[in-house]
Amino acid sequence: MVDWNDPVLEAKLGILSVHLSYTVLGLYGWEYIRSSQVEIELLRRQLPFRWPLLSYVVARFSFLIAIVLRATQLSPFPSNIDCQCMNSIIIFTTNAAIGCSTTNFMIRTWLIWKTSYLLRILLVLFSLGHWGLLILAAHSATINGVCMIHFAKPTYISAVVIYSMLYDLILLVLTIIGLLRMPSTSTLWKTLVKQGVIYFILNFVANLILLVLNRLNLNPIMNDIFALPAACICTIASNQVVLSLLRLLPNHESSDSPSSVKVAPLTTNFTMPWSPSVAEA
Numbered sequence: 001m002v003d004w005n006d007p008v009l010e011a012k013l014g015i016l017s018v019h020l021s022y023t024v025l026g027l028y029g030w031e032y033i034r035s036s037q038v039e040i041e042l043l044r045r046q047l048p049f050r051w052p053l054l055s056y057v058v059a060r061f062s063f064l065i066a067i068v069l070r071a072t073q074l075s076p077f078p079s080n081i082d083c084q085c086m087n088s089i090i091i092f093t094t095n096a097a098i099g100c101s102t103t104n105f106m107i108r109t110w111l112i113w114k115t116s117y118l119l120r121i122l123l124v125l126f127s128l129g130h131w132g133l134l135i136l137a138a139h140s141a142t143i144n145g146v147c148m149i150h151f152a153k154p155t156y157i158s159a160v161v162i163y164s165m166l167y168d169l170i171l172l173v174l175t176i177i178g179l180l181r182m183p184s185t186s187t188l189w190k191t192l193v194k195q196g197v198i199y200f201i202l203n204f205v206a207n208l209i210l211l212v213l214n215r216l217n218l219n220p221i222m223n224d225i226f227a228l229p230a231a232c233i234c235t236i237a238s239n240q241v242v243l244s245l246l247r248l249l250p251n252h253e254s255s256d257s258p259s260s261v262k263v264a265p266l267t268t269n270f271t272m273p274w275s276p277s278v279a280e281a
Helices: 007-034 037-043 052-074 083-112 117-135 154-180 187-216 220-224 227-251 258-266
Strands: 138-143 146-151
Touching: 007 052, 007 220, 007 227, 037 052, 052 083, 052 227, 083 117, 083 138, 083 146, 083 154, 083 187, 083 227, 117 154, 154 187, 187 220, 187 227
Parallel strands: none
Antiparallel strands: 138 146
16 A cells, blocks of 8 residues: 655655646646737737736736746755745736636626626625635645645545636536526537536546546645646636637627627727737637
């Protein structure tokens, strides 16, 4: 039977965790560069800023900061950067990326249910609860003279992950119900449902792996080894949901179907580099 508290095994798991962090850095760096059209258009002032884009931009940039700082922290080269300060920034930016990624999906649900003020209030409360749990999940600390990111007890982390999974499920169900109230068989309508399902499945699988590792409580390294990859999957999935809608909408903006009118508030008017037409995104 494997002794998960064996110092030799923990050392190997520590090395695996470092390699995994650099893998996430490479994956997310590549994804960020290849999907940076929105940021480029904003910087060139070719894209009017609208509030639904705020969570999208913040999620992407926050996780980029978090993974770059984490890779710097794990670098074999000496650094004079204050460890406590760096850990605090990593925790803050990672939480911001996760929270804003879910907020991207919540905004879509919010706008679909624009006529139900009670449901909008519930969505805001669910979102605030999610942000509150994320903030309390970890903090920077010095334990036995070692500067480290101190996570809450595995039971609390499990509660945060379960809440996130249920929150995503509620958003998916409300999105589908809201779209069903708009009678249409258009490609755009089907894409909105498909995007929600894919986003939920990816997040569910990532959070499930994290939940299982936390509940097993094998050792501190194994408890948190998948936290960064899970945050990366959450951020990329959320970003791709937004971008895929931006790419699709130019093909539907001239449609006279009811869904075209209904879904337009989900977006903001601007011209993207991949399309010569004006998109409602």
